[in-house]
Amino acid sequence: MDCILIGSNVKVLAKAVQSLSRLGEELYLEPQENGLALRTVNSSRSAYACFLFSPLFFQKYTPPKSSTQRCKMVIKSVQAVFKSLSSLEKTVEKCRIELDIEKSRLTFTLHCKHGLLKTHNLSFQDSESLQAVFDKEGCANTLTAQPKLLVDTVLHFPPSLEEVRVSVNDERVLFRNHVEDEAEQSKAMMTEFCLSAEEFDRFVVNMHTCITFCLKxxxxxxxxxxxxxxxxxxxxxxxxxxxxxxxxxxxxxVNFVLATLSEEGQPRNHNSNMRRVSEPPITDDFMNDDVDYIIAMEAGELAGDSDWPEPPRHALTPPRLHGAAGDQQESSGECEDEDGQQGAVETPVEESGRPPNKKFRSLFFGSVLPTPSQMSNRTLQSQEVLASDSEDEDGSPSP
Amino acid sequence: MPLSTQSDQGDGQYVLVASLDNVRNLSNILKAIAFKDHALFNATPNGLKVTVEDSKCLQANAFIQSEIFQEFTIQEDSVSFQVNLTVLLDCLTIFGGSTVPGVTTALRLCYNGYGYPLKLFLEEGGVVTVCKINTQEPEEPIDFEFCSTNVTNKVILQSDSLREAFSELDMTSEVLQITMSPSQPYFRLSTFGNSGNAHYDYPKDSDMMELFQCTKTQTNRYKMSLLKPSTKALALSCKVSVRTDSQGFLSLQYLVRNDDGQICFVEYYCCPDEDVEEE
Structure with a gap:
């Protein structure tokens, strides 16, 4: 892979890395035919982020000749390349990124003012592909806002606040801080912030719902x-x-996929009544598929028909493998993007008055090695490190 | 009873008296070499030279010419004493070292000679503070025998460009490798850290490069920990001269302009870390 980008875009790239560094510790870099993908996943694997820069973003973009090249590295080392972020635009004229897996070389070359040339040869590890399977078009609710609106909203919550609760109805969106239990509730300062539908560029609410997610x-x-x-x-x-x-x-x-807290008492296989996930996952299919996508599956179903090791029990971050492998993704992984609301959901969820159980249904990121022909159950098992990492089967029995 | 064993009698016979209208002209430049407690002061009719050393591998000198001082009277050819630099700097900035324009601290520095404390009179807004700092036996500074006839390579750079590089240097690298060469890469700073290696190349025709005199390709490594203090001097300076001699010793000379536009120099000498095969 070889790509060149000019000054102003270097800053965009640097900002993207900075933004990813807020989430995860490792950067997964994968040059694809359709552009350069930078991804990360947080340590509890409940959040995933991907930036895909199309070839047009670059002055020159040469994807790898061999089928796949991917690597991962500590995100801080990439941040170090773009250390003086504020002056980057002024000092850097051109940036070249070369990845040569054969020579184990990832080089960032910054051509700066006054002829100064900065070359960073970063060490990296080969990596699996990191991709989350998600279907944003299938979501019942879509809100589009100018960044300032959200920045101003988030600003009202204390920096220490971890989770925020967002509820929507037909007219407005209510942001409030999420407090875990009743005892804390009496002590904590509650902040509520209400935005009316007019504030948004796009406001599609098909389901009156209330979700809780990490602010970070x-x-x-x-x-x-x-x-x-x-x-x-x-x-x-x-x-x-x-x-x-x-x-x-x-x-x-850019796509950031975040787990949301699941409500207590909600049926675990709630999505079985969703139109889009009605088909069961076809395990063989993804294993033999040429496409290396990450699997996000219904935990129970997977555990049922594979030799997935029994993961350790973990109360706080139970794995809510979500979204069924049957969610047939295109080869571009998560990047398909048809605009428009398809799959409007029929039944709005009944609001249970109970406080939410502090349980994140983590997204589940598995992985497959880029040798699809050899893909077998065994290969998948060998990847269990990724799979059974920290968030895992929760205490409650599978549905 | 104060524990002072150094008497402060004999006000009339100071061997050294130096006065400054703005103490910052002294304190700022001393900060650029303040990486160890002990500083050797050597005064001659030309001015004041302050030396700080570390591990016999690094030496920093600050030169404050007699012209910088409003008064500089010396009774002998050479007066030497050693004081605790941290204490001295605390005293010099006792009024907070305000940067408000028009508000300056004036200094009168007096020394009676061997065995006497260093006396400082600091005045700001009519308030006078008198400080006495015990002096120590002066130690002989290391002679790096760095003379200009042995210089193999020399470049003079605008400090801005080097500052940028130093602020970005990968501090996880144990060494900073400096390559100077009459051919490419001309002047290169390299680090070898946890996340990989990085090179900063300055072409010889860069407008940041004021002078480029390299006769032979030389690659030397210097301990990052030793060079780190020099960034304080770099931060103050407007130009820097980087020289290496035939043995790989490094000399960094910083040209510092003070508040009044006068010029002082700070110099760092550093031993090479290990021999690197010359390419």
């Missing part, structure tokens, strides 16, 4: 959104289903 990732995305000025779209559904934050531009697509 939203803040991370806003770092980028604010500097790029691109409107932010929020796609979400009922509690427990992942929420997608997305930015799109002609040369750029």
């Amino acid at each position: 990732e939203l803040r991370g995305l806003l770092v980028f959104a604010e500097s790029s000025g691109l409107p932010v779209s929020l796609y979400f559904d009922e509690p427990g289903r992942p929420m997608v934050l997305s930015l799109t531009d002609s040369v750029l697509e």
Whole structure:
């Protein structure tokens, strides 16, 4: 892979890295035919982020000749390349990124003012592909807002606040801080922030719902959104289903997928009544598929028909493998993007008055090695590190 | 009873008296070499030279010419004493070292000679503080025998460009490698850290490069920990001269312009870390 980008775009790239660094510790870099993908996943694997820079973003973009080249590295080392972010635009004229897996070389070359040349040879690891399967078009609710609106909203919550609760109805969106239990509730300062539908560029609410998610990732995305000025779209559904934050531009697509807290007492296989996930996952299909996508599956179903090791029990971050492998994704992975609301959901979720159980239904990121022909159950098992990492089967019995 | 064993009698016979209208002209430049407690002061009719050393591998000198001082009277050819630099700097900035324009602290520095404390009179807004700092036995500074006839390579750069590089240097690297060469890469700073290696190349025709005199390709490594203090001097300076001699010793000379536009120099000498095969 060899690509060159000019000054102003270097800053965009640097901001993207900064934004990703708010989420995860490792950067997954994958040059694809359709552009350069930068991804990360947080340590509990409940949030995933991807920036896809299309070839047009670059002055020159040469995807790898061999089928796949991917690598991962500590995100801080990439941040170090773009250390003086504020002056980047002024000092850097051109940036070249070369990845040569055979020679184990990832080089960032910055051509700066006064002829100064900065060359960073970063060490990296080969990596699996990192991709989350999600279907933002299938979400019942879509809100699109200017970044400033969200920045101003988030600003009202204390920096220490971890989670925010967002409820929507036909007229408005209510943001409030999420407090875990009743005892804390009496002590904590509650902040509520209400935005009316008119504030949004796009306001589609098909399901009156109330979701709780981590602010950290939203803040991370806003770092980028604010500097790029691109409107932010929020796609979400009922509690427990992942929420997608997305930015799109002609040369750029950004998706942040966040787990949302699942409500207590909600049927675990709630999505079986959703139209789009009615088919059961076809395990063989993804294993033999040439496409290396990450699998996000219904936990129970997977555990049922594979030799997936019994993961450790973990109360706080139960794995809510979500979204069924049957969610047939295109080869471009998560990047398909048809605009428009398909799959409007029939039944709005009944609001249970109970406080939400503090349980994130984590997105589940598995992975497959890029040797599809050899793909077998065994290969998949060998990847269990990724799969059974920290968030896992929760205490409650599978549905 | 104060524990002072150094008497402060004999006000009339100072061997050294130096006065400054703006103490910052002294304190700022001393900050640029303040990486160890002990500083050797050597005064001659030309001015004041302050030396700080570390591990016998690094030496920093600050030169404050007699012209910088409003008064500089010395009774002997050479007066040497050693004081704790941290204490001295605390005293010099005792009024807070305000940067408000028009508000300056004036200084009168007096020394009676061997065995006497260093006396400082600091005045700001009519308030006078008198400080006495015990002096120590002066130690002989290391002679790096760095003389200009042995210089193999020399470049003079605008400090701005080097500052940028130093602020970005990968501090996880144990060494900073400096390559100077009459051919490419001309002047290169390299680090070898946890996340990989990085090179900063300055072409010889860059407008940041004021002088480029390299006769031989030389690659030397210097301990990052030793060079780190020099960034304080770099931050103050407007130009820097980087020289290496035939043995790989490094000399960094910083030209510092003070508040009044006068010029002082700070110099760092550093031993090479290990021999690197010359290419």
